[in-house]
Amino acid sequence: MKRTDKKLSDVQAVYSGAEGTLWELIMGEQIHVGGMNSSMELAKNAGIKEGMHGCDLCCCNGAGMRFLAENFKTEMTGVDATDKVIETGKARNEARGLADKVNFVKGDVTDIPIEDEKFDFVWGEDAWCYVEDKERLISEAARVLKPGGTIAFTDWVEGPAGMTDDEADRVNTFMKFPYMESISGYKKLLEENGFEIKEANQIDFAEYVDLYIQMLTKQLTSDALRIIGNDMELFQAMGGEMMNMSELAHANKMTRGRFIAIKK
DSSP, rough: OOOOOOHHHHHHHHHHHHHHHHHHHHHOOOOOOHHHHHHHHOOOOOOOOOEEEEEEOOOOSSSHHHHHHHHHHEEEEESSHHHHHHHHHHHHHHTTTTTTTEEEEEEEEOOOOOOOOOOEEEEEEOOOOGSSSSHHHHHHHHEEEEEEEEEEEEEEEOOOOOOOHHHHHHHHHHHHSSOOBBBHHHHHHHHHTEEEEEEEEEOOOOHHHHHHHHHHHSSHHHHHHTTTTOOHHHHHHHHHHHHHHHHHHHHTSEEEEEEEEEOO
């Protein structure tokens, strides 16, 4: 599986700067594909219920946690390594009256600074593609889950058609991913860490990449240019990379997966 040299520091730079702001412009506060509809389907399929305590790994600004606290009456703890998104998330929690239901812990999700068997479920949305050591991530998720607890996440993954090394290097470098796991790869990691898999399916992706391209080129061009300092050359280069992702997505070379599993 083709890997890049991208590290946690590269991801922190993205979400501390203009690139993170640009992603939120086109995807909304819930910086993942499908927004609220995707979150609702994941939560319902995972059996998330009122009173549960969940942990969102790579929680970014906490939008997923606020969604769960508001719609499923859960208590949430988020783990992220980027100061800027944590501070933004805390302010948004206060504004929404959720400071007592949603909290943040700064840390690396491959070494979570939380005790064993604390949570009813572990949650993630389109963020673990940024994690270099996914084996350690899944192991840590298992550690902080109670026996019988649920892991529920979506992620960008390599599609069943597969990518060449050059294709993988191009998209992973643009997105700052160390690598993209596959659906079969995640299934293997989950099983090796004591999970019983309930769902591991490919879900919609290509149509959303096309949507984001249309938003940037037909509606949000001025906003996007302002964020990147009115650098038209950079804007056009980013557009080219988005078009490349669209082609890979339509060829089923990169896609998105939804995973739900139970800790034995």
